Amino acid sequence: MPQVTLVEAVNMALTRAMSEDAGVVVLGEDVGVDGGVFRATLGLLERFGPQRVIDTPLAEQLITGMAIGMAVEGLKPVAEIQFSGFAYICIDQVLNHAGRMRHRTQGRLSCPMVLRTPCGAGIHPPEHHSESPDAMFAHVPGIRVVYPSSPRRAYGLLLAAIRDPDPVVFLEPTRLYRLFKEEVDDDAKALTLDTCFTLREGSDITLVAWGAMVHDTLQAAQRLEQEGVFAEVIDVATLRPLDMDTILASVAKTGRCVIVTEAARSGSFAAEIAANLAEHGLLSLFAPIARVAAYDVVVPLSRLENVYLPDTERILAAVRKCLAFG
Amino acid sequence: MAIVGRFEIESRQYLDLHGRALEPVPAAAREPQLLVGLYRQMVLARSFDQKMLALQRTGQLGTFASGVGKEALDIGVGSAMQRDDVLLPTYRETTLQLARGVSMLELLLYWGGDERGSDFAVPRGDFPVCITIAAHCCHAVGVAYAIKLRQQARVAVCVLGDGGTSKGEFHEALNGAGTWRLPLVFVVANNQWAISVPRKVQSAAATLAQKGIAAGIPSIQVDGNDLIAVREVALEAMARARSGGGPTLVEALTYRLSDHTTADDATRYRNADEVAEAWQREPIGRLRNYLLELGAWNKAEEEALLKSCNEQVQAAAQAYLDHPAPSPAQMFDHLHAALPAAWSAQREAAMARKTADAAGHAG
Ligand SMILES: Cc1ncc(C[n+]2csc(CCOP(=O)(O)OP(=O)(O)O)c2C)c(N)n1
Ligand SMILES: [Mg+2]
Numbered sequence: 021m022p023q024v025t026l027v028e029a030v031n032m033a034l035t036r037a038m039s040e041d042a043g044v045v046v047l048g049e050d051v052g053v054d055g056g057v058f059r060a061t062l063g064l065l066e067r068f069g070p071q072r073v074i075d076t077p078l079a080e081q082l083i084t085g086m087a088i089g090m091a092v093e094g095l096k097p098v099a100e101i102q103f104s105g106f107a108y109i110c111i112d113q114v115l116n117h118a119g120r121m122r123h124r125t126q127g128r129l130s131c132p133m134v135l136r137t138p139c140g141a142g143i144h145p146p147e148h149h150s151e152s153p154d155a156m157f158a159h160v161p162g163i164r165v166v167y168p169s170s171p172r173r174a175y176g177l178l179l180a181a182i183r184d185p186d187p188v189v190f191l192e193p194t195r196l197y198r199l200f201k202e203e204v205d206d207d208a209k210a211l212t213l214d215t216c217f218t219l220r221e222g223s224d225i226t227l228v229a230w231g232a233m234v235h236d237t238l239q240a241a242q243r244l245e246q247e248g249v250f251a252e253v254i255d256v257a258t259l260r261p262l263d264m265d266t267i268l269a270s271v272a273k274t275g276r277c278v279i280v281t282e283a284a285r286s287g288s289f290a291a292e293i294a295a296n297l298a299e300h301g302l303l304s305l306f307a308p309i310a311r312v313a314a315y316d317v318v319v320p321l322s323r324l325e326n327v328y329l330p331d332t333e334r335i336l337a338a339v340r341k342c343l344a345f346g
Numbered sequence: 347m348a349i350v351g352r353f354e355i356e357s358r359q360y361l362d363l364h365g366r367a368l369e370p371v372p373a374a375a376r377e378p379q380l381l382v383g384l385y386r387q388m389v390l391a392r393s394f395d396q397k398m399l400a401l402q403r404t405g406q407l408g409t410f411a412s413g414v415g416k417e418a419l420d421i422g423v424g425s426a427m428q429r430d431d432v433l434l435p436t437y438r439e440t441t442l443q444l445a446r447g448v449s450m451l452e453l454l455l456y457w458g459g460d461e462r463g464s465d466f467a468v469p470r471g472d473f474p475v476c477i478t479i480a481a482h483c484c485h486a487v488g489v490a491y492a493i494k495l496r497q498q499a500r501v502a503v504c505v506l507g508d509g510g511t512s513k514g515e516f517h518e519a520l521n522g523a524g525t526w527r528l529p530l531v532f533v534v535a536n537n538q539w540a541i542s543v544p545r546k547v548q549s550a551a552a553t554l555a556q557k558g559i560a561a562g563i564p565s566i567q568v569d570g571n572d573l574i575a576v577r578e579v580a581l582e583a584m585a586r587a588r589s590g591g592g593p594t595l596v597e598a599l600t601y602r603l604s605d606h607t608t609a610d611d612a613t614r615y616r617n618a619d620e621v622a623e624a625w626q627r628e629p630i631g632r633l634r635n636y637l638l639e640l641g642a643w644n645k646a647e648e649e650a651l652l653k654s655c656n657e658q659v660q661a662a663a664q665a666y667l668d669h670p671a672p673s674p675a676q677m678f679d680h681l682h683a684a685l686p687a688a689w690s691a692q693r694e695a696a697m698a699r700k701t702a703d704a705a706g707h708a709g
Contacts, residue, residue, distance in 0.1 A: 085484020
């Protein structure tokens, strides 16, 4: 089994999906000859040709809108938006059209497309390249929002997203693209959507995260274990629809919960999880739910990036406070 | 200095305001019975439009956008399309949807606020009405790309308004369609107004057709109130698209004889003289005069047609009013292929609420 990075796993899934289904096409800026600015589409052009690996003009609404048209017409487009900051303009097409086509026509038409975009901060890029629009997309009816946090889950979830009969926004944690490798079997097996993954079991506290923050959260859990504290770590993976059952079951066991997101705190997806816990899990809680998030400010340029982003230390501080309560 | 670009925009018209041929009509329009058939569709569409207005004014239909005055445009384009082509309409193409085979009942359901109206029996592949201006231009590029990829001889037809030509999505779509030489026909229904904003405020371009030139797309203007001209230009564009010649932009000149929608009052921003003058150019009388002159139509036939149209729209309105109300399940059941478990409780709550409402009405 090959050891691959997350971005290589994305590439493996795209290659697999394109070879098993002639209806799968890839489109976006620089996805052809260049293989994408992060190389996620490397080699696809040579293998599948320019009709299916489409370098588009520089036009994000066109990319998203034409993916919708292709999907309605029966193809399975996988569109790439080069950086998350340029995905904001696509929210209109996703919200007003991709997520509505099936409902609007009462099932006559559907929109089986995937919109991929790298997400999150931590790679010292120029402005607009470090955004976290996860909660914005997660607010949109009729779509799924998936955010893998490891090569294996990137492979399995992307295959699932492409095979899904409805639109999926697939957010890829840029910071993890090449941070570590994992064994990924190119076995064409999709992972299940709409479900959280419990990455580590523990009885003292539940740590919930998604995207790149899963990595920091796992590191925090390791540190806690050395101190004799056993944290359960849940990777949300699919933000919409949210699998609250897994999170509630975990909190019923641990009684404590820290939610970690790299998005700005107010209105982040952590709030949705916290609200659900308050509504359905209040009696299991021994301590207030804590959110570890970025500050409510503009994502800074690289010099302050590390101050802005939550890290293991901030997660540990929140965990300690939560454990000390009551 | 060198001139590196130059363009011309052809404008096409066959019938003058009175329905007299300005030049020999094209071969495709020489069969009087064909024109009579299209004339009948135009008259029926206008009756239907009037019926919808009456239903709206009596609180039996939601806000809707009248297409009065653009019947030649819709029927001309519709008659040039083939069954398995794909139409991407705006909210003002009710007549074109009728021409495509969507039923009056389905259209009434839609404008009456029921999504089932967009689940039309035919044509199954046409897009539903697009309300967000020009967003569907990008969808049309995707549809046409898919058609081309599969080497099918089908064409996507995207209709938008003069206001829509100011949107980025229109330009992004034109540009994409040009680059890939897609089987796609853009029809700009230039009715001179975008709610209260007149054409000249929309753009300083002398024609809207020329916006296609920058994208490398053959572009043409046509008198949108001349059925023969619209049909001819549309047939040419469709033939080009079908034979691998790529996209065309057609700017069809017409006039919005109605308010923008039933929620609008156009007397606030345009004067009556302009509207009265525009009525002189409306398409139905023009074609009727032409057919009368040809001897292909007569007064008795006209009376019989009006009577039959009236009966048809009446029957459709009745069927609509008798149609059972939608179930709240409709909100959930086609949100996804299968409703995710996360929302089953909400579906149950909505269903329970319906029961409570029904009980309330009964009491
Ligand atoms: C993106 C967007 N902006 C604004 C509106 C509100 N709106 C509805 S119709 C309209 C005018 C459209 O004019 P035009 O494109 O000329 O089409 P017409 O209504 O004349 O057929 C506006 C501004 C909208 N539906 N979508
Ligand atoms: Mg207009």
